[in-house]
Amino acid sequence: MLDISDFRDNANVIKADHDKRGLPHDNIDEVIRLDEEWRKAVYEQSLARKERNDTAKLISEAKKSGNNDEMQKLLSNVKSLGNKIDELDKFANELKESRDMIRMSIPNVLHDDVPVGDDDEGNTLHSEHGNKPSFSFEPRTHNDLLEMNNWADLPRAAKITGSRFYFLKGDLARLEMALQSYSVDFMTKKNFTLMHPPTMMNRKAYEGVTDLTDFETVMYGVEPDGYYMIATSEHPLTAMFMDEIIEPSLLPIKLVGVSPCFRREVGAHGQSDKGIWRVHQFTKIEQIIISLPEKSWEHHEDMLQNCIDLWNSLDIHYRVVNICTGDMGTVASKKYDLEAWLPGPNEFKEIVSCSNCTDYQANRLKMRYRTPEGNSTVHTLNSTAVATSRALVAIMEQNQLEDGRIKIPDVLQPYMNGQKILEAAPF
Numbered sequence: 005m006l007d008i009s010d011f012r013d014n015a016n017v018i019k020a021d022h023d024k025r026g027l028p029h030d031n032i033d034e035v036i037r038l039d040e041e042w043r044k045a046v047y048e049q050s051l052a053r054k055e056r057n058d059t060a061k062l063i064s065e066a067k068k069s070g071n072n073d074e075m076q077k078l079l080s081n082v083k084s085l086g087n088k089i090d091e092l093d094k095f096a097n098e099l100k101e102s103r104d105m106i107r108m109s110i111p112n113v114l115h116d117d118v119p120v121g122d123d124d125e126g127n128t129l130h131s132e133h134g135n136k137p138s139f140s141f142e143p144r145t146h147n148d149l150l151e152m153n154n155w156a157d158l159p160r161a162a163k164i165t166g167s168r169f170y171f172l173k174g175d176l177a178r179l180e181m182a183l184q185s186y187s188v189d190f191m192t193k194k195n196f197t198l199m200h201p202p203t204m205m206n207r208k209a210y211e212g213v214t215d216l217t218d219f220e221t222v223m224y225g226v227e228p229d230g231y232y233m234i235a236t237s238e239h240p241l242t243a244m245f246m247d248e249i250i251e252p253s254l255l256p257i258k259l260v261g262v263s264p265c266f267r268r269e270v271g272a273h274g275q276s277d278k279g280i281w282r283v284h285q286f287t288k289i290e291q292i293i294i295s296l297p298e299k300s301w302e303h304h305e306d307m308l309q310n311c312i313d314l315w316n317s318l319d320i321h322y323r324v325v326n327i328c329t330g331d332m333g334t335v336a337s338k339k340y341d342l343e344a345w346l347p348g349p350n351e352f353k354e355i356v357s358c359s360n361c362t363d364y365q366a367n368r369l370k371m372r373y374r375t376p377e378g379n380s381t382v383h384t385l386n387s388t389a390v391a392t393s394r395a396l397v398a399i400m401e402q403n404q405l406e407d408g409r410i411k412i413p414d415v416l417q418p419y420m421n422g423q424k425i426l427e428a429a430p431f
Contacts, residue, residue, distance in 0.1 A: 005108045005368050007381070011035050021113045024120055024329050031106050038103035045096040049089055056085040109217060112364040114329060115301075115338035121328030127341070128328065133312060134321035136345060141406045145348030146397040147279040150176075152408040153428035156280055168269060168284045174429030175420075179399070179412065180287070180392045182419035184262060187289040187390045190314050191260035196291065199261045201240035204231040209243040212369035215334040224266050237261030238386040241292045246369040249379055250294070256303060257294040260389065262287070280393045281353070289389040296373070297363065300383035304360040307387040308340050311356050314389060318413045320398050321345045323352060337362045342388075344398035355394045358387035 010018060015036060019029050059082050066075040119128045137143075150156045155176035161169040172180055192198055210216060210223075210232050224233040234240055241261045250257070265288050280286075291310060293303045308324070315322055327339040342356035363381040366372070372379040403411040410426040417424055 005104070005364060006110060006113065007363065007367055008039060008103075008107070010113075011039060011107070017113060018110070021111075024114060024118075025111065025332075026122075026330070027111075031110055035103055035107050035110070038099050038106070042096055042099040042103060045092050045099060049092040049096060052085050052089045052092065056082055056089065059085065108211070108368065109215060109334075111332075111334040112337045112362060114332065115360070117326065118332065118338055119326055119328040120330075122330040124328075124331045126328035126330055127325040130324040130326050130340060131312075132323040133316055134319060136321045137347060137402045139347065139404075139406075143347035143401065143404060144408065145279070146281070146346075146400045148348070149400050149404060149408060149410070150279055153426070154431055155426075155429055158279075166284070168282065170280055170283060172280070175423075175426040176396060176400075176429075178420060179416065179426060180396060182416045183390055183392045183395055184287060184289060185419050186416055187314065188260060188262060190317070191289070191291065191310070191389055194258075194310060196258045196260035199237070199241055199259050201234070201237045201244070201261050201263055203234050203264055203266075205234060205240055205243065206231060209246055209369075210239060212246055213239045213242050213335075213365050218334055222268050224268060233266035234263060235267050236265050236288055236386075236388075237263040237290045238292060241290070242294070242365055242384050242386065243369060245294065245371045245382075248371060250371065250373045250382060252296070252373050252375070255294065255296050255373060255382065256299065257292075259292040261290045261292060263290075265391075279397070281397050283393060286391060286393040288391045291385075291387040291389050293385040294371070295383045295385060297380070297383050300360055300362060300385060303385055304338065304358070307385060308358050311342055311358055311387060311389065315342060315344075315356070317415050318395070318399070320402060320413075322355065322398075335359070335361050335364055337364070344394070344402075346398065346401050347404075348401050353394075355391065355398060356388040360385050 006018065011032065015032060018032050022029055022032065059078050063075055063078045063082065066078060119126060121127065144152075153176070155173055157171040157173060158169075161171050188198055204226060207216070207230060219235070223235055225231070226233060238261070241259050264285055266285055269282050269284060291307050293307065295303050312324070322342050322344040325341050325343060327341055332339060336359035338360050340358040341354050342358075343352035344355045345352055361384045363383055365384045366381045371382050371384075373382050399413060400410050403413065405411060409428070412420055412424055412426060
């Protein structure tokens, strides 16, 4: 969430950002009003405490002088002041809770470079990479390729779990493992520390990294324990430093997380989202950077370059787009997406999101670092490296042969014991 000082000192900046997003100012004004009432209540409470302390000294003097009537009068006043302090404390806490609940729903302030647009049609092209594949035959969709080669069993997964789960089989399962190993090796060579995070989080931690009112509908809850299955390793890896003061010598902290991810993916989806493209469980390799504020935009570009280098090495044709105001979520200040070309449906589809969340998550998580002037809030950044199911789709569709087999990208062949072609599974 935005720091409360932003509402006190820079409300015009937040309101201008809401104008870009097409949002009303009501919540901003309500935060300011509640904050002013809270500060007034805290001030009145401090005056009452001072009066009570001063009265306590007078009680001591009255006791010493033997003035019992005056002492009883002062004791009564102290009791009244105590009740007043308790009431003001309760009132101030209620105001603060209401203020911060609204504050948590107000989105991050967008970077000046974010293009203005109503929806994903307003996203702008940043760059395009790789050669668009051409075929001497009609390219198949990944659904057709899965079926031809027995590489995924969705009906049996649906039988034991539900729709949008799958068994991955044979060479495609091996390629998925190769993608994981290659991506981790790629990122650790760039000085990212490998992490396997927990796959469940409690509500407090989850509220620190995302707007649950917006995100909760796509998450799986674990009852009666009150946990949530993680939707991405970004969430536990960012929240792991919750309520901590980080030594500046440790910054930037660079992590690469490997984890299963769980998403309900509610809503209607198109034909190209079937198969293993949009599923409830998948594996993702994620980049995380926890940064000094003055370095975060430099790190954002570095993370994007990591993605570009990684996907270039896989020899995939894709583009990078700058996400516009109407397609931006609550948390990020700026976001790039990588979109791979899928010859089957003849369209670009998202494979990577790369975001700078500035201090938005850190404010919610109370993550700070030491400075000579006191503790200050860090910046947090996250980016997909590879979501393996979507990477498999891009590889299958762009590297398909006329007989339905798939050429394995050169950089993955050593992780497949030198194998160059994916063969069909036996059943």
